[in-house]
Amino acid sequence: xxxxxxxNQLRSIQPSRPTRSLEERIARDLAPAPVxxxxxxxxxxxxxxxxxxxxxxxxxxxxAVVVMLSLNLTGAIGPQPPAPQINPDxxxxxxxxxxxATVRSEVVDASEEGFxxxxxxxxxxxxxxNSIERRKWTDASGAITLVEIPREDVVLVPASVQ
Amino acid sequence: MFATxxxxxxHRCYRELAPKLLLFARQWMPSQADAEDVVQAAFVRFWKKxxxxxxxxxxxxxxxxxxxxxxxxRGNDRRIRRENAPEAEVPRxxxxxxxxxxxxxELAVAVDHSLRQLPGEQREVVVLKLWGDLTFxxxxxxxxxxxxxxxxxxxxxxxxxxxxxxxxxxx
Numbered sequence: 001x002x003x004x005x006x007x008n009q010l011r012s013i014q015p016s017r018p019t020r021s022l023e024e025r026i027a028r029d030l031a032p033a034p035v036x037x038x039x040x041x042x043x044x045x046x047x048x049x050x051x052x053x054x055x056x057x058x059x060x061x062x063x064a065v066v067v068m069l070s071l072n073l074t075g076a077i078g079p080q081p082p083a084p085q086i087n088p089d090x091x092x093x094x095x096x097x098x099x100x101a102t103v104r105s106e107v108v109d110a111s112e113e114g115f116x117x118x119x120x121x122x123x124x125x126x127x128x129x130n131s132i133e134r135r136k137w138t139d140a141s142g143a144i145t146l147v148e149i150p151r152e153d154v155v156l157v158p159a160s161v162q
Numbered sequence: 163m164f165a166t167x168x169x170x171x172x173h174r175c176y177r178e179l180a181p182k183l184l185l186f187a188r189q190w191m192p193s194q195a196d197a198e199d200v201v202q203a204a205f206v207r208f209w210k211k212x213x214x215x216x217x218x219x220x221x222x223x224x225x226x227x228x229x230x231x232x233x234x235x236r237g238n239d240r241r242i243r244r245e246n247a248p249e250a251e252v253p254r255x256x257x258x259x260x261x262x263x264x265x266x267x268e269l270a271v272a273v274d275h276s277l278r279q280l281p282g283e284q285r286e287v288v289v290l291k292l293w294g295d296l297t298f299x300x301x302x303x304x305x306x307x308x309x310x311x312x313x314x315x316x317x318x319x320x321x322x323x324x325x326x327x328x329x330x331x332x333x
Contacts, residue, residue, distance in 0.1 A: 007320070009269070010323070013261070013269060014261040015181040016181065016184060017180070017261065018198055022202055023173075023180070025202050026172070027173075030206060
């Protein structure tokens with residue numbers, strides 16, 4: 001038997017067929033991932049378009065302002081001891097070290113942190129003030145220097161217990 | 163059940179190549195089930211890269227089968243060595259590689275038996291050439307071997323097959 005005849009004889013033998021499960025397994029692997037939702041992607045609103053540009057930091061800052069305002073405006077709900085007075089006007093004082101220096105203290109936040117028992121002095125409310133102290137002075141050459149110092153004060157306010 | 167994906171593009175390629183790929187994978191894998199695992203992995207990997215597979219891409223599919231089969235075999239060898247279990251050696255004789263439910267069942271058994279006795283480098287060339295329908299050039303590219311080397315392996319393998327089949331049929 002020459003080579004072509006022998007090759008044809010070998011080719012006439014068919015390889016074993018795969019089981020049906022192989023086809024199913026491949027079909028499962030090649031199946032497209034399920035689509036959760038279909039439709040036209042809605043056009044972005046102006047806000048959504050601008051948010052990435054300005055960043056979420058702006059949103060966070062705006063939220064913080066709103067929360068601070070609401071804390072100052074709404075006050076306490078229900079009968080509570082009188083809230084400590086926060087002077088809305090900045091306190092302007094003359095610094096002792098420099099003749100022409102001024103110090104402005106501006107309270108930016110105040111929060112109550114519950115009650116503490118001071119023993120003989122009774123019960124007190126704990127109030128935390130966050131403020132910014134601005135120091136400004138002018139030197140001999142006329143240059144103005146402005147320094148902002150964040151401050152945090154915890155004040156105990158005596159509370160009456162009935 | 164099978165009509166559900168019979169019209170899908172991959173199915174035409176699968177229907178044409180699956181038995182050939184399986185036979186090719188059987189050159190390394192001891193059982194039909196292991197070979198099917200290899201074909202499954204290779205076919206899925208291939209189809210995801212070539213969703214419009216043409217005839218010219220088919221050598222890549224055979225190459226994927228070869229790579230995955232060898233990787234699997236190496237993994238098995240490592241596992242066997244690790245487990246230090248001599249009885250767990252990979253058997254070289256398993257399910258028949260050819261369809262025995264046909265008129266040429268005896269010839270199929272003879273070919274199967276003779277094929278297993280060929281050196282691996284000759285066996286894979288014969289399988290790719292005769293049943294994979296690849297050209298010598300495609301086989302050479304796939305194996306990274308010179309064209310003349312591939313042709314020589316085929317020639318040697320064919321001679322040995324003829325000789326061993328004659329011996330087998332006589333016995």
